[in-house]
Amino acid sequence: MGKILMKGNEAIGEAAIRAGCLNYFAYPITPQSEVAEYLSRRMPEVGGVFLQGESEIAxxxxxxxxxGCGARVFTTSSSPGISLMGEALSYISSxxxxxxxxxxxxxxPGLGGILPSQADYFQATKGGGHGDYRLLVxxxxxxxxxxxxxxxAFPLAEKYRNPVMILGDGLIGQMMEPVEFPDHLKSEPSNKDDWATxxxxxxxxNERNLVKSLFLNAELLEEHNRVLKAKYDRMKKEEVRYEPYNIDTDYQVLIVSYxxxxRVCRTAIDNxxxxxxxVAMIRPKTLFPFPEKAIEEAASKDSCKVVVSIELSMGQMVEDVERSVHGKRPVQWFGRSGGDIPTPEEIxxxxxxxVTL
Amino acid sequence: MQSEVMFAGFGGQGILLIGDILAHAAMEEGFEVAWIPSYGPEMRGGTAYCLVVISDRPIGSPIIRNPMHLIAMNRPSLEKFAPMLKPNGIVVINSSLISIGSGRDDVDELLVPANDIAGDLGSTKAANIVALAAFVARSKIVDFEILRQCVKKVFSSKENLISLNLKALEQGKEAAQVKNPGP
Known part of the structure; x- marks a missing residue:
């Protein structure tokens, strides 16, 4: 099949359908309301469920x-909406x-603005909801x-029986680019008979399945948390994804940006x-698990003088970059956060x- | 080689649509494309604009402060975006509604009375297609025949509009052949 020109938000909705997810629950919020608009039309066409809830909490x-009933399901929202889902994310993870x-x-923070931002890095990778849980981001x-x-995301969520979070921004949602829906990424829902209700x-x-997050017994809760931790450790081993750029050169600067x-960094590197x-770049494609080793290795190259975390926030990912570099090189941060995306020239x-510092 | 085309006017002039058509045509011709709409809080009657980036290799930054070309359908758009253009681009000015020039001597300025041409064809709504055709004919950014096919496809569900818009394409192309006397 050839490529078609699609808006990011609509393409996200179509991708979920192509991935075999026929259940979508959501509450509209800019800048992603087109996902709901698109799926309100498409889900009935494919025999799926489109349901607008009364709030993000619902x-x-x-x-x-x-x-919990074993259905493939997804939602889309934007920052404050995801905050309201934080409690459910914690329960679902547990x-x-x-x-x-x-x-x-x-x-x-707060109601903020609707322009592109990456200010929810911490929310996605470190918490958002309460308790010892992680999302694959x-x-x-x-x-x-x-x-x-x-x-x-759907087969990964089933592999780990854990929520997966995709972190985009208003520009990815609003812009149109040519897309194709690769057949090899289509998947069948996994068999969930051994746990789902x-x-x-x-x-x-004749066995009853129980889906729950309540463990009042200290030993049982700790045991449960060890089970969860083992999954997050397995993600760190098996799911790290990143893209190196211009890494085979004697670069003076290593950018970490996602x-x-x-993409602005890529143009800056070319120029x-x-x-x-x-200048080289490591672009994390997974934010959790974070490509710690790749960043440490790239930072350790003799020619590399400094590592710069470039992000659309006031300095969030930079903490993971510092953690990865282990003090082997100075780590700097550059970010913008109001919604104006810097130009390649600014970068x-x-x-x-x-470098001249 | 990368070109950026800014389409700008007021809401209702079909600005996003002609950007969409050009992006489709460029994709059909095998280019990498990105279509970025005006996006942000906007009031009724405000400006509408979109940017189409066309490149022969993967597009890096889709954020362009200084586009190459401009299709200005109303005066505020011309005043806002003309100063930002890179040198040597094309500026299509809808001279039916805009009485001034771009004020630039380093661009190829093309005056097209798009509303008048479209009105003569039966509907001023086709002014956007006239302007698009003039730009494509002048810039040769995509093959004109591919553009024609894309216009047909876009209006395929409204058959009564196909012939109007195909005529608008031809008239726009013709308007681009005229060498302007300059402002």
Whole structure:
């Protein structure tokens, strides 16, 4: 099939359908309302469920209920909406239910603004909800990668019985780019008979399944948390994804950048290369698990003088970059946060300023 | 080689649509494309604009402060975006509604009375297609025949509009052949 030109938000909705997810619950919020608009039309066409909840809190628990029953399910929202889903995310993670959340991030904190932002890095990778849980977090840099990550998210959520979060931004949601929906990323929902409350008749069993997150006994709770930790450790071994750029050169600067802003960095790197100034980039595609080893290795190269975390926030990912570099090189940060995305020229000036320091 | 085309006017002039058509045509021709709409809080009657980036290699930053070309359908758009253009681009000015020039001597300025041409064809709504055709004919940014096919496809569900818009395409193309006397 050839490529078609699609808006990011619509492509995300279509990708979920192509991935075999026929349940979508959501509450509208800019800058991702087109996902709901698109799926309100498309889901009935494919025999799926489109349901607008009365709030994001309700939507979070609709996902919990449907996922607990063994259905493939997903939602999309934006920053404040994801905050309201935080409690459900914690419960879903503890109860080990697979579900996919897409956050088309808007500027914060508070009501903030609707322009592109990456200010929910901490929320996605470190918490958002309460308790010892982790999400598998992926961040696309364009519409095609958003499609692929959404399609990959469902089998990954089932592999780990854990929510997967896709972190996009308003520009990825609003822009149109040519996309294709790769056949090899289509997947069948996994068999969930051994844990889901999908009906004893359905699974022809006399055993009851119980989906819960309450463990009042200290020993049982700790044991449960060890089970969860083992899954997060396995993600760190098996799911780290990143893209190196211009890494085979004697670069003086290593950029770590993800999502839409990494594309601006790529153009800056190309332009600097034309001047004879080599800069490399590690672009994390998964934010949790974080490509710690790749960043440490790239930072350790003899020619590399400084590592710069470039992000659309006031300094969030930089903490993970510092943690990864282990003090082997100085780590700097550059970020913008109001919604204005810096130009390649601005990035070039920033990079040069860090080298001449 | 990368070109950026800014389409700008007021809401209702079909600005996003002609950007969409050009992006489709460029994709059909095998280019990498990105279509970025005006996006942000906007009031009724405000400006509408979109940017189409066309490149022969993967598009890095889709954020362009200084586009190459401009299709200005109303005066505020011309005043806002003309100063930002890179040198040597094309500026299509809808001279039916805009009485001033771009004020730039380093661009190829093309005056197209798009509303008048479209009105003569039967509907001023086709002014956007006239302007798009003039730009494509002048810039040769995509093959004109591919553009024609894309216009047909876009209006395929509204058959009564196909012939109007195909005529608008031809008239726009013709308007681009005229060498302007300059402002």
């Amino acid at each position: 939507v979070g628990y609709m996902l919990f209920g449907a996922a 109860a080990q239910c697979p579900a996919v959340f897409v956050n088309i991030v808007r500027g914060g 992926m961040a696309p840099d364009g519409v095609q990668e958003a499609v692929e990550m959404v399609m990959m 999908n009906g004893m008749d359905t699974r022809k069993s 999502g839409i802003i990494s 600097l290369k034309a001047e004879g100034f080599e 070039i000036d920033v990079i040069k300023s860090f």
